[in-house]
Amino acid sequence: MTARAWNARTARLVAGRVEVASGRVRRAVGLIGRRGLGDGEALWIAPSRGVHTWGMRFAIDVLALDRAGRVVDLVADLRPWRLRLPRRGCGGVLELAAGTIERTGTVMGDEIVFEAADDGTPC
Secondary structure (H helix, E strand, O other): OOEEEEEOOOEEEEEEEEEHHHHHHHHHHHHOOOOOOOOOOOEEEOOOOOOOOOOOOOOEEEEOOOOOOEEEEEEEOOOOOOOOOOOOOEEEEEEOOOHHHHHHOOOOOEEEEEOOOOOOOOO
């Protein structure tokens, strides 16, 4: 399934093509093996409380969201071979192309809303 992710406070599109990684294997692999994320691409990993970039070839921006979609942690430009420890209250992690957090003006406490990319219904 693919989705779109919006910042409810700014009404900005955070990612127009969000892949959903909900299965155990897909969550474990994440973005490993990819050459990068294009502008507007993201990976939603749920459930997940933290991330690592071991084995990755590129930097990413990371938004950790609680179950209501509120940003409880964020890190811009997380380089390869790094670890972001689990955060309390985190229900899932949105991995984005580096520079997305700054471009969209996303800050702690913002609500990220997902909608299905095909018919506009909420995910």
